[in-house]
Amino acid sequence: MLKVTNLSKCYGKIPVLDKLNITFPDSGVTVIVGANGSGKxxxxxxxxxxxxxxxGELSIDNIESGTETFKKMIFYIPSDFYLPEFMTGEEYGDFVLSRYINGNGKEFRMLLKILGIWEDRQVLIAGYSFGMKKKLQIAVGIASGAKYLLADEALSGLDFETVLLVEEIFSAISCRRQIVVVSHDxxxxLRFPTSIWIMKKGIMSRFHGGARELTESLTHEEGIHAKIAQIREHFNYS
Known part of the structure; x- marks a missing residue:
């Protein structure tokens, strides 16, 4: 399991993470939600x-963070990523997968086909659109075999079909791997309702309820309700 103990982070005097404690199991899908700037x-x-x-401290099965073993148990898909544009998509995938013990080149190529970028595998990444780069990162992340897959808004900016396919893949691999997704979607x-956590003021708390209740909770907790009231009053809408 991935164990987080008393994790703290400040930017200047502003605390972003406040002695955060959470444990992620070895399998499943965890969704983290929260306002911009909440620390996600x-x-x-x-x-x-x-x-x-x-x-604070981080560990996976008692393996401390900072070690090569720890790093190879995690694959991260950030929301704003840089990919080496001098490489082709296929070259990049093979290079990254070579660093992971369970990296699977055959699975990587299968995923390129499923996600619709197989024909562009030998094109330089410089010629990829944002969506293609994101699909490439998702394919590499899944094929890495990393025990923990972290994804920051991984599905934003993707077409409807790709979102459905990626969600299906996440469901398929979640029986043996843990996927931690930051999402506002x-x-x-709705697809992954069993483990939803709200990040607020540097602290995570588990949410129990449905997507509608979560939306209402976030609306009130983040002060959005005042702006919604203003919109409804201005446009005479209720």
Whole structure:
């Protein structure tokens, strides 16, 4: 299991993560929601080793963060990623997968076909659209075989068909791997409702209820209700 203990992070004097504690099991899909600036991306960046924390501990099955073993048990799909544009999609995939013990080149190529970028596998990434780059990252992440797949808004910007396919893949592999998804998409919440966590002021709390209740909860907790009331009053809508 991935264990997070007293994780803290500040930007200047502003706390983003406040002694956060959470444990992720070895399998399943966990969805994290929260307002912009609530600490979701900072949390994923720290777990993935891209950002230093100010305190706390991370471990997977008692293997401490910072070690090569820990790093190879995680694959991260960030919301704003950079890919080496001098490589082809296929070259990039093979290079990344070579760093993972369970990297599966055959599965990677199968996923390229399923996600509709097989014909572009030998095209330089410089010629890829944003959606193609995201599909490539998703294919590599799944084929990496990493025990924990972290995804920050991985489905945003993708067409409807691709979203359905990726959600189906997540469901298929979640019996043996843990997928942690940051998302604001209601459909994602409906598809994976069993483990939803709300990030607020650097602390995560588990949510029990449906997508509608979650939307209402976030609306009130984040102060959006005042703006909604203003919109309804201005447009005479109820």
């Amino acid at each position: 991306t900072s949390f994923l960046n720290i777990v993935a080793g891209l950002l230093d924390s100010d305190g 209601t459909n994602t919440l």
